[in-house]
Amino acid sequence: MSTSSQPQFRYTQTPSKVLHLRNLPWECTEEELIQLCDPFGKIVNTKCNVGANRNQAFVEFADLNQAIxxxxxxxxxxxPAQIRGKIVYIQYSNRHEIVNNKSPGDAPGNVLLVTIEGVEAGDVSIDVIHLVFSAFGFVHKIATFEKAAGFQALIQFSDPETASAARNALDGRSIPRYLLPEHFGSCHLRISYSAHTDLNIKFQSHRSRDYTNPYLPVNPTAMDGAMQTAVGPDGKKVEFQSNVLLALIENMQYAVTVDVLHTVFSAYGSVQKIAIFEKNGATQALIQYPDIPTAAVAKEALEGHCIYDGGYCF
Incomplete structure (x- = not known):
């Protein structure tokens, strides 16, 4: 018997052929759900990895008596019911079927349309938007833009339940003051559901991000002060100093990661941003420091050196 203080069942709910399962293992698969539920009847639909912690699911039986x-x-x-040794809490769902509703407005979807009132584009960075909304679950993609309604953002979550949790918590609220420029007052969020289900992000930039694809090409405007070059009198390229370094990573024996680069480059100062991308068949990265002198020190120290013996070479 379970000794948990959390009841495994709730008896006050009206029976439904859709069951709500909680306390599932992280990234529980549809196959694992079906294996647990299949002995009791035919499963016609499932919805996995929902909720802020992605540890809930819905299972729909063909018949009400099977769920009962x-x-x-x-x-x-x-x-008790278990998956991977974890006790699964079961209750009847308030819904009577699992519907993937993609209509806009108030019909739940996995993409939110956020209007940030009282600001202009550039006043609130995409990193601040990500920080605020990722408190409710993994943010897949963000795209920001300006419309007649003002500065807006599309924010894609993995499922409507996570998006709904973010909307319910943040609609009508303000971004915390400590995340805003000093001269700002409050800026209110107006949030509705978008008709989109999968945003098409072509570049990582200061206006759009795809957090599921670290190898997406980086738009030159992705970082302020990106390295500029000019042609000198002798016909050779002359680099202007910048607070952003462009690193060409050669002789890789293992896949390079943002964490590895952050560890190496932060030894010379505070690293503000890192973006990795593929160009002309080579792996490159942009590393942004707060100022030019810090970037110059890192460049002088690391250019031509290896992270590991026989490993990555800049």
């Missing part, structure tokens, strides 16, 4: 059978079995069993 599963709830009744585990309610009277000495062994």
């Amino acid at each position: 059978s599963m709830v009744s079995y585990y309610a009277s069993s000495s062994e």
Whole structure:
């Protein structure tokens, strides 16, 4: 028997052929859900990895009696429902079928349309928007733009439930003052559901990000003060100093990661941003420091050196 203080069942709910399962293992698969529920009847639909922690799911049986059978079995069993050794809490869902509703407005979707009132583009960075909304779950993509309604952003989550949790918590609220420029007052968020389900992000930039694809090409405007070059009198390229370094990573024996680069470059100063991308078949990275002198010290120290013996070479 479970000794948990959290009840495995709620008896006050009206029976439904859709069951709500909680406390699932992280990234629980559809196959694992079906394996747990299949002995009680035919599964016609599932919805996995929902909720802010992605540890909930919905399972829809073909018949109401099949769902009642599963709830009744585990309610009277000495062994609780488990997946990967974790106790799964089961209850009837308030919904009577699983519907993937993609209509806009108030119909839940996985993409939010956020209007940030009282600001202009550039007043609130995409990094601040990501920080605020990622408190409710993994943010897949963000695209910002200006419309007649003002400065807006599309924010894509993995599922409507996570998006709904963010909307319910933030609609009508303000971005915390400590994340805003000093001269700003409050800026209110107006949030609705978008008709989009998957944003098409072609570049990482100061206006758009795809957090699921670290190898997406970087738009030159992705970082302020990106390295500029000019042609000198002798016909050779002359580099202007910048607070952003462009690193060409050669002789890689293992896949390079942002964490590895951050560890190496932060030894010479505070690293503000890092972006990795592929260009002309080579792996490159942009590393942004707060000022030019710090970037110059890092460039002098690291150019031509290896991270590991026989490993990455800049």
